[in-house]
Each structure stands twice: as structure tokens, then as C-alpha cells.
Amino acid sequence: MADPDLRAQLRTVMVASSAMMLCGNDSIYFYASYIFLQADVPADKIQYATIGTGASELTASILSNLLIERVGRRCLLVGGYTLMSCWSIVFTIALTLQKQGVEGMPYLSMACVFAYILSFGLGPAGVTGILPAEIFDQSARPAAYMVAGSLMWLSLFLVGMIFPFIVKSLGSLCLLPFLAVCLLSAVFLGLTVPETKGKSLAEITEEFDKKNKRKIRAKGLDEPTEEFNMQEEVTSFSSLPEGLDLED
Numbered sequence: 001m002a003d004p005d006l007r008a009q010l011r012t013v014m015v016a017s018s019a020m021m022l023c024g025n026d027s028i029y030f031y032a033s034y035i036f037l038q039a040d041v042p043a044d045k046i047q048y049a050t051i052g053t054g055a056s057e058l059t060a061s062i063l064s065n066l067l068i069e070r071v072g073r074r075c076l077l078v079g080g081y082t083l084m085s086c087w088s089i090v091f092t093i094a095l096t097l098q099k100q101g102v103e104g105m106p107y108l109s110m111a112c113v114f115a116y117i118l119s120f121g122l123g124p125a126g127v128t129g130i131l132p133a134e135i136f137d138q139s140a141r142p143a144a145y146m147v148a149g150s151l152m153w154l155s156l157f158l159v160g161m162i163f164p165f166i167v168k169s170l171g172s173l174c175l176l177p178f179l180a181v182c183l184l185s186a187v188f189l190g191l192t193v194p195e196t197k198g199k200s201l202a203e204i205t206e207e208f209d210k211k212n213k214r215k216i217r218a219k220g221l222d223e224p225t226e227e228f229n230m231q232e233e234v235t236s237f238s239s240l241p242e243g244l245d246l247e248d
Contacts, residue, residue, distance in 0.1 A: 008208050009135045010144065012192050016077070017148040019185035020128045021155035023084060024178035025120040027163040028113060029053055034167070036113075040098060041106045049110050056114045060121020072197040073127045073134070074190075080123015081186035087116040088179035095172030124185075134196040135204055 032053045036046045068076060091112035098105035132144040167174045194207030 013132055013144055013148050015188055016128045017151040018155050020124050021152050022181045027159050041110055052114055053117055056117040057121055060118045064122050064126035068126055072195050074193050074195040076123040077127040078186050078190040080119050081182045083119035084116055085179055085182040087112045088175040091175050
């Protein structure tokens with residue numbers, strides 16, 4: 001049976017890797033022009049809006065490098081998914097109001113897309129890739145990276161294939177599936193992922209133990225307790241042959 005520590009860590013990496021692609025950021029990035037058309041952004045402005053998505057990615061990567069050692073991994077990861085959930089709600093409201101003829105909503109939708117990409121780059125994109133290196137030891141790290149990479153590509157393929165159908169069928173509600181993914185990811189990772197900044201592997205493993213509600217004995221089996229010694233002594237005396245004089 002696998003080590004409970006290893007199972008908990010692998011489960012966390014699997015969820016984080018899958019959520020990184022299932023949150024829909026790459027689909028929004030790849031289909032930005034199509035999304036802007038659905039949001040009624042003027043056709044002559046779409047090329048500039050598409051450039052804005054790339055600028056958001058660049059800005060996010062720079063800020064992530066500056067913040068990851070100051071703020072911490074867990075805060076950026078959970079905070080990124082939380083912000084993405086908020087922008088999904090604002091984007092959905094903007095599209096709904098746009099259908100009712102409210103002015104300025106296409107530009108609000110465009111700003112939400114930029115903010116969504118920026119939040120992804122600050123949090124999940126910058127932290128998910130380094131999780132296996134920080135929570136696994138050297139022997140398990142290659143397998144963890146293999147599992148994480150496989151899930152990333154599989155999730156990216158799945159979302160890339162179904163995203164056009166999501167937009168066609170849901171319309172202005174096209175980000176609701178990604179909203180659900182972001183909310184669930186923020187809750188799960190917030191409950192399971194410990195802060196790894198400035199901690200050793202032993203300290204990180206101990207944090208996993210606490211979050212999984214398991215009590216680990218500090219002394220282990222190398223130092224038996226007093227009760228165990230007394231029971232062993234009684235057992236040794238009771239196993240002596242009858243009639244044997246201990247004084248002799």
C-alpha cells in the first residue's frame with residue numbers, strides 16, 4: 001500500500017495540474033478574437049484587444065517572478081483561482097447587461113478577459129509547475145512530473161476541443177463551467193496545499209500530515225514507551241518454565 005503522505009501529495013499535484021488547464025485560460029487566450037466578437041467588440045479594435053491578451057501574459061509573468069518569494073506559493077495559487085472566479089462572474093454579468101443594451105459592456109468584457117489572464121499568470125501559472133519539485137523527494141519527483149504533465153496536456157486537449165461548443169451552447173454564460181472549476185480548485189487547494197516558501201521537505205511533509213488530520217508519533221518505534229516495556233517484561237516472566245527459581 002502506498003505511503004499516505006505520498007498519496008496526499010500526488011492527489012494535490014493531480015488536482016492542481018488538471019485545474020491549471022480546465023480553468024479555461026488557454027482557451028480564452030487562443031479563442032480571444034472569437035470571444036471579443038461574441039462580446040460585440042468592434043472589429044477594428046479586436047486586433048488591439050488580442051495584443052492586450054499577450055501583454056497581460058507578459059505582465060503576469062514579470063509580477064509572478066517578483067511576488068512568488070515575497071507573498072508565497074499558497075497565497076498566489078489560491079488567490080489566483082479566487083480572482084479568476086470573480087472575473088468570471090463580472091464577465092457573465094457584463095455579457096448579460098450587454099444583451100439588454102447597456103453601453104460600455106463590450107469594453108468591460110474585454111477588461112475582464114485581460115484580468116482573467118493576468119490573475120492566471122500571477123497564481124496558477126507561476127506556482128503549479130514548481131509544486132512537484134517542492135513537495136516530493138528526489139525518488140518520487142520524476143513520476144510526479146510525468147503524472148502532472150500528462151494531466152496538463154490531456155486537460156488542455158479536452159478544453160480546446162469542447163470550448164467552441166460551450167460558447168455556442170451557453171453564449172453569455174460560457175465562463176460558468178470555468179467558474180465552477182476555479183471555485184472548486186480554490187477551495188480544495190486552500191485546504192490541502194501547505195505553504196512551501198522557505199521550508200524544508202520535512203516541514204512540508206509535516207504540514208501535509210496536519211492537513212490530512214493524521215497524528216504522527218515524533219519518537220517512532222525506535223524508542224518504545226514505558227507501557228510497552230512493562231508489557232514486554234511481564235510477558236517474558238510469564239513465559240518462564242514452571243518451578244524455575246528466579247533467585248538461582
